[in-house]
Amino acid sequence: MADQKKNVTGPDERLSYEQARAELASVVERLEAGGTSLEESLALWERGERLAEVCQHWLDGARERIDAARQARESA
Known part of the structure; x- marks a missing residue:
């Protein structure tokens, strides 16, 4: 799964x-809420996609840190 992580x-x-x-x-x-033009809606959608990638990047990093801490504890 880490191989699929977006940069x-x-x-x-x-x-x-x-x-x-x-x-x-x-x-x-x-x-x-609606009420935006098609162009604005598309721009918002694209922004949302970028923000979702940022969130996923942070969550993936947190998961890696948790996994590393668990492995370190089990190795000790």
């Missing part, structure tokens, strides 16, 4: 998990 690069990589999640929630809220 998150650019300004978004500096967002914390909490920042990315909060902005993603805002994007979803705006999309669900």
Whole structure:
């Protein structure tokens, strides 16, 4: 599964998990509310996809740290 991890690069990589999640929630809220043009909706969708990748990157990193800590504890 680690081989499938996407490389998150650019300004978004500096967002914390909490920042990315909060902005993603805002994007979803705006999309669900409707009333935006097709172009704006597409831009919001694309932003949401990038934010979801940032969140997944953080979650994958946390999982790796947990797994490493468990392995270290079991090895000791």
